[in-house]
Amino acid sequence: MKKIILSLLLFFNCGVLFSQTKLGFRLGYHISNMEFKTAGNNGTGKGKSSFHAGIMAEVPLYKQYSLQPGIAIFPKGALELPSSGGTYTYEILPVYLEIPLNVVTKFEVGNGKILVGAGPYLAFGIAGSVFPNLIVNGYRQDHPISYGSDENNELKKTDMGANFLTGYEFNPNFRMCIEYGLGLSNVSPRKGESLKNKAISFSLGITL
Numbered sequence: 172m173k174k175i176i177l178s179l180l181l182f183f184n185c186g187v188l189f190s191q192t193k194l195g196f197r198l199g200y201h202i203s204n205m206e207f208k209t210a211g212n213n214g215t216g217k218g219k220s221s222f223h224a225g226i227m228a229e230v231p232l233y234k235q236y237s238l239q240p241g242i243a244i245f246p247k248g249a250l251e252l253p254s255s256g257g258t259y260t261y262e263i264l265p266v267y268l269e270i271p272l273n274v275v276t277k278f279e280v281g282n283g284k285i286l287v288g289a290g291p292y293l294a295f296g297i298a299g300s301v302f303p304n305l306i307v308n309g310y311r312q313d314h315p316i317s318y319g320s321d322e323n324n325e326l327k328k329t330d331m332g333a334n335f336l337t338g339y340e341f342n343p344n345f346r347m348c349i350e351y352g353l354g355l356s357n358v359s360p361r362k363g364e365s366l367k368n369k370a371i372s373f374s375l376g377i378t379l
Contacts, residue, residue, distance in 0.1 A: 191230075191231050192228055192229065192230045192231075193228065193229040193343075193344075193378040193379070194226070194227075194228050194378065194379055195226070195227055195228075195229075195344070195376060195377050195378030195379055196224070196225065196226050196227065196376075196377055197223075197224065197225050197226070197227050197241065197243060197374050197375070197376045197377075198222075198223075198224050198374060198375050199222065199223055199224075199348075199372050199373050199374025199375060200220065200221075200222055200223075200372070200373050200374075201220070201221060201222070201223055201245075201370050201371060201372030201373065201374075202218045202219070202220050202370065202371055202372075203218065203219050203220075203221065203246070203247040203248055203249065203368065203369065203370040204216055204217070204218045204219070204249045204369055204370070205247075205248065205249035205252060205263070205366050205367065205368055205369070206354075206365075206366070206367045206369065207252055207253065207364070207365065207366055208364065208365040209253060209363065209364050209365075210363055212253055215249070216249030216250055216251050216252040217249060217250035217251040218249065218250070219246075219247075219248050219249055219250055219262075219264065221246040221247075222246075223243050223244060223245045223246065223269075223372065223374070224243060224244055225241055225242050225243025225244060225245070225269075226241060226242055226243075227239060227240070227241035227376060227378075228240055228241065229275075229378060232274070235276050235277045235278070236274060236275070236276050237274075237275050237276075237277075238272070238273075238274055238275075239271075239272075239273045239274075239275050239288065239290075240270070240271065240272050240273075241270070241271050242268065242269070242270050243268075243269050243271075244266065244267075244268060244269075245266075245267045245268075245269040245294065245370075246264060246265070246266045246267070246299070247264075247265055247266075247267055247368050247370055248262070248263045248264040248265050248299065248368075249262070249263065250262045251304075252366075254303070259303060259304055260304045261301060261302060261303040261304060262301070262302040262304070263299070263300075263301050263302075263316065263325060263326070264299050264300050264301075264302070264316075265296050265298075265299035265316055265326055266296070266297055266298040266299045267294035267295060267296055267297065267330060268294065268295045268297050269292055269293075269294040270292060270293045270294065271290060271291075271292040271334050272290045272291055272292070273288045273289060273290035273334055273336060274288055274289065274290050275287070275288030275336070276288065277340065280339075282341070283339055283340050283341045283342065284339070284340040285337070285338075285339060285340075286336065286337060286338040286339065286340055286346060286348065287336070287337050288334075288335075288336045288337075289333065289334060289335045289336065290333070290334055291331065291332070291333055291334070292331070292332055292333070292334050292352060293329065293330075293331055294329065294330040294331070294332075294368075295328060295329055295330075296316065296318045296326055296327075296328050296329075296330070298315070298316070299315065299316035299326075300313060300314070300315055300316060301313065301314055301315075301316055301325055319360065320360050321360060322360055322361050322362065324360045325360075326358050326359065326360065326366070327356075327357075327358045327359070327360050329356070330354055330356055330358050330368055331354075331355055331356045332352055332353050332354040332355045332356065332367075332368065332369075333352075333353050333355060334350055334351070334352050334353075335350070335351045335353070336348050336349065336350040336351070337349055338376075343378070344377060344378045344379070345375075345376070345377055345378075346375070346376045347373075347374070347375055347376075348372075348373070348374050348376060349371070349372070349373055350371070350372045350373075350374065351369075351370070351371050351372075352368070352369060352370045352371075352372070353369055354367040354368035354369055355367070
């Protein structure tokens with residue numbers, strides 16, 4: 172009997188949360204870069220600007236706190252990265268399917284609310300290109316990114332990191348945010364080399 176009551180209460184609570192969940196979409200502009208470390212050389216590449224788009228949800232948790240999961244197409248990468256041997260530079264422009272999971276709190280300011288939040292993200296490489304600044308037989312050897320854990324690949328398939336965001340909610344259905352994504356995992360499959368993503372983004376969020 173207790174199990175039945177607990178199950179009913181859980182089902183009821185899940186139903187209430189689902190009924191209060193908002194769904195929407197997110198569009199924005201961002202500048203990405205990569206931090207690199209190789210033998211005797213480390214630093215960051217040159218930033219690359221792009222656009223991102225995706226869907227998002229807002230699930231109320233407690234008082235002013237909410238959970239904001241989402242999924243987005245998010246191009247990243249950098250320009251002017253040094254090759255492993257340091258003999259030339261290259262551009263690498265991966266496209267990720269990124270899944271953030273942010274916890275956000277809100278504070279009433281004026282006619283709207285200030286947003287502050289943070290959380291982890293998980294991303295999967297789905298496309299992209301490599302552009303070596305190297306001419307071979309009169310041609311630059313551009314090619315699609317090869318994802319995998321073998322040293323012959325350009326990048327690992329998955330990336331993990333943390334998001335930090337702030338913004339302003341003008342009304343319950345419209346907000347603007349600034350977000351910083353810090354890659355925590357090494358996405359280079361090659362020994363003795365490290366590549367980590369980072370990006371600062373500006374986005375509009377509209378919930379339905």
